[in-house]
Amino acid sequence: MDFRLTEDQRALRKGVRELLARLFDREALRAAVDAPSLDRELWRELGAAGFFALRVPEEEGGVGLGLPEAVLLFEEAGRVLLPGPLVATHVAAGVVPGASEGEVVVTDASEGLVAWLDEADVVLGSTEGAVPLRSVDPLTPLHRVPGIGGAGDEGGTRPQGRRPVAPTLPQRRDPHAPAGRTPTTGGAGVLPVADELVAVLLTAAEQVGSAEATTETAVSYAGEREQFGQVIGGFQAVKHLCAGMLVRAELARVAVRAAAVTGDPVEIAGAKLLADEAATGNARDCLQVYGGMGFTWEADVHLHLKRAWVRARLRLPAARAEEVVAEQL
């Protein structure tokens, strides 16, 4: 047992961080906020870098790595608020032609919501009657599928341009295995809809990245901002807020990474639960550390908070995750 990252994994993470710093720096983030649309060029570059094909077997032209490596990727994506239906496209790689290469943008319906529906080429799941809503997250345009998972369909059913496409996906897949490979272990029904599990876990990984980013942001601000003649990070109230953020982020990180190694559905549900809490809680605390300055549109804190809210709702929200974990007790 050695839970630390391997040399290769560390190199992968470093490489991804550098890649994203190049492809999507803060300037690009703010530009995307000002003019939200899916950057096809960026998508193709991510594809070329193996972001989507990471778990596709080498013999099928992919990178041939596993879920643990994918989790590292999505942590980094979460850190920089990389936009787009990353999880859906990643999961579809090797199954939906063009997804691996970043030529095709894949999205899916989850919990009555569809992200990036207008920009996607392929849509998985039923989106019948989906209507656009003004999304709380400026970087995640959403459609609402009426009557699913919430307060109903006051929005009505406006017509929409595109027909949803739902290709046949393998229903079960060993989460240890690279995408597209047939399961090698487990009887029938052991892992229900592994792709959805993978999507839940990668979403959790993004939450972890976001939680780490807001922790670092808060700590950095607390070390600079002066009030009452000292940096506010010297006040216990602020220090202890920051310490709590680190604890949440750390716990969620080990939970997500371990779930990536074991692929256990219950562990994945638990990891999502903790990751949602870490991302939303840390963004909240980061805002509190920032005070008024965090309340401005120009600070990135709100982007993390809003995205964290979206991710928390999109795949296996807390109430259901808690039930899944309780179930096996």
Next chain:
Amino acid sequence: MDFRLTEDQRALRKGVRELLARLFDREALRAAVDAPSLDRELWRELGAAGFFALRVPEEEGGVGLGLPEAVLLFEEAGRVLLPGPLVATHVAAGVVPGASEGEVVVTDASEGLVAWLDEADVVLGSTEGAVPLRSVDPLTPLHRVPGIGGAGDEGGTRPQGRRPVAPTLPQRRDPHAPAGRTPTTGGAGVLPVADELVAVLLTAAEQVGSAEATTETAVSYAGEREQFGQVIGGFQAVKHLCAGMLVRAELARVAVRAAAVTGDPVEIAGAKLLADEAATGNARDCLQVYGGMGFTWEADVHLHLKRAWVRARLRLPAARAEEVVAEQL
């Protein structure tokens, strides 16, 4: 509208505080902890002072005051951890002969528990098959009525000496009115079992008194105890703990006092909820401020915490109180 105490109420509170300081000082408290039994002399002195007959009409030999005054009494009782089935005896005054005078000790069954069963002369409610349990609170001996409100009856049904006595109590009573008086307002079924409501509210008042006592204890300790070259009350982490205690206690106090004025069942349920939280939460925080010293038997903090736990369970526990309040939304 003037929510402040009247002159009379302030005098009453002062009188009760002085009375209890005389009848039940800290030495008496610790003696009672070492040798727990109901002090009949104390009980009679409380009776003589009008503690039980407070709400009994003057024409029936009582003090003729109302619920707001009773709440002040029970706040004081909660502050000093006055032992015995105070609430049950107070509610029974004017109905059960001898209760008013403190000649008779009345207890009742609530939520599957009976306090002071062995010492009581009169028991209200069904206590069939009640078995003694080793009570967490050394000052509140408890019997468990099997099969009610919890995990069942592993304890078996040991025989017990006394037959439970259940005199006929008026089923409804206007909580504004002094005890024993017939209701003057409200149609049938408006106030279900007003006595039980009164008991809930007075229990909440004890919780408030306890929450205030632990706040004062914590603040006083924080102002004396030195670590790292200063009193610990100078550290923000400790200060903020104490501030939170005050907020909880204040909120619960106004809730309880207002509920005493209005007699509204929903407001009473809400007040109990907040008072339970204030008493248990503040005892916990007081213990945290005390650190190791609060963990000793000699410190009184644990007595407050344990009693708060008992009171929280005895009448309208949180889960039900929340439902009662939600009901009217």
Next chain:
Amino acid sequence: MDLAYGAEEEEFRARLREWLAAVLPTLPARPDPLDWPARRAYDCGWQRRLHDAGYADVHWDASPTQRLIFLEETELAGAPYVGANFVGLLHAGPTIAAEGTAEQRARWLPSILRGDDVWCQGFSEPDAGSDLASLRTRAVRDGDAYVVTGQKIWTSHAEVADWCELLVRTDPGAAKHRGISWLAMPMDAPGVTIRPLRTLAGSTEFAEVFLDEVRVPVENRVGEENDGWRVTMVTLSFERGTAFVGEVVACRRLLGELARTARENGTWDDPVLRRKLGRLSAEFQALWRLTQANVSEAQATGGVPGVGGSVFKLHYSHARQELYEAAAAVLGPDALDLDRDWTLDRLSSLSYTIAAGTSQIQRNIVAERILGLPKGR
């Protein structure tokens, strides 16, 4: 412990209620929230009606209990908020009334009460937030005027304000609380630049105000030179007892709406949510009682507020944020829809534990001023 209102108070309530019922249907349509001039016109029109009906000075001259009733009834009736007149009626006005000269009172107060002049607040600066007294906007005496240079932030209604209550540093050599003065600055003075500040909710409720050698007549100073901090404290503490009346009334209404929505969409059947709503209801009920307690205290002490406001704000800001979290759970996926009031309000609510004294600062105040714990860090 009397929660019943006296005959005079009930009469005040009845008359007010009657007037509101008559006047509210005659109001024009609410303006677009992004149209500042329209908002100003709307708010000032409402203030003019209050003035003409004799309610203009309810924040100044009425008893705290009458003010409580006024705020309760207007909120219950769905009347307009104080809006653009907030600073004039609740901050600058009372300060001028208490600390201004007879001439200053005559000059500024009537137009505030009539809804003619709108005031804004120039207190906070980018580097002076929680530590307001560290403000650095400089005012240098030049003949009969101060020449003011610096930057203010979080100024509401700056775009449509006529006057700004401005804190400036007149003695940079003095201890930080000692060198501050309070000025009334005309917003159309040369050198004043306003830049709207976009909040995380996407709105521009606030502005930054840049001051570049703005000349403010010395006669516009209220209170003595370098005595502005004391003058300010009067302002900040003025209406603490009743500051939150409207908000608590509004929250109890919101909670009712939320329960209704939950019953409609089925989430009411989830005990986790239902019990959460029950608990919040108990908390807002208690906060209402705490408001009444604070008002009673203010009434008895001649309007001088205690520190009860900090106790209230600490719990209220937390409970209201919890209310929006519960709303998000009730709304489910719809909680991500910006076109729902709930969502915008949820975003705005993030400021409650920050604005007007962060929860951290409030806890310091409670610990030091109520509990007597030592000042420290």
Next chain:
Amino acid sequence: MDLAYGAEEEEFRARLREWLAAVLPTLPARPDPLDWPARRAYDCGWQRRLHDAGYADVHWDASPTQRLIFLEETELAGAPYVGANFVGLLHAGPTIAAEGTAEQRARWLPSILRGDDVWCQGFSEPDAGSDLASLRTRAVRDGDAYVVTGQKIWTSHAEVADWCELLVRTDPGAAKHRGISWLAMPMDAPGVTIRPLRTLAGSTEFAEVFLDEVRVPVENRVGEENDGWRVTMVTLSFERGTAFVGEVVACRRLLGELARTARENGTWDDPVLRRKLGRLSAEFQALWRLTQANVSEAQATGGVPGVGGSVFKLHYSHARQELYEAAAAVLGPDALDLDRDWTLDRLSSLSYTIAAGTSQIQRNIVAERILGLPKGR
């Protein structure tokens, strides 16, 4: 990121499991918790068996991963805890091994490993808790001995201990961290008085130790004179990576028991409780993974522990207290019954956020040592 154990580790686990299965049924009955000599005999008997089977030094010489496996398996099998040998095996022993002379190691270590000698800890004092370095117990050199006078508190197993690892002040003039020395004090020395300390759970797990001119030979000092603080830090940080392995395993078992009870008594049907248990289960699972992460780190850095222990303890102590609150909700009125293990454990759990560094101190450590925020108050 490898959670699978290597062949050698699996073999270690298999052998251990086999041995435990064979030896546990042969153990005598557990002693009465109030009978200290019996507890000592039981714990030392268990340590002797470990010694004879080759597991005595698992806390010292085994790899962190082997230690993890050892603690996991013994807890799963329901083996006795380290008990009376806690200080000897996990604090004093490792300190002597690292800092003692060859002679000191030969004198004290074998008897610890064999379960012959029991050690206790004399660190905390009534006025030196969180601020341990402010300890005041004085040691004055007199020939070849120190004369020690003072008072220690929170000493476990004092009544049955042979030795005490004692921190004393040897230079009262030096800065507080600089004048401390580490002594091995025989508990039967004249002048040592032990007074059991009753905890809020009603038990006497701890004692106060009064020292009145106790003579401790200078040769019993480990490390240089006045260098005791550094020596102590070695002790305190020794087994941080694996310190909580047994407790997490135990908590996961407790949570399973709680769910079983809830299913039996019907409280499982309450979604508030059920979801709470689900959340706790996710947290303890994550805490287990955090333990593995900390062990992996310790393994890689040659056993030098990081500050991961503070991160772990902060969440663990909170989660475990939450576990007992959930248990109280499941048990309902029965949660007030002291004869239930749950109730006693609930009371004991109140110390988790206090003992071995309060949560407040742990947050300081995390903020300052991991996050690099400035030292302050």
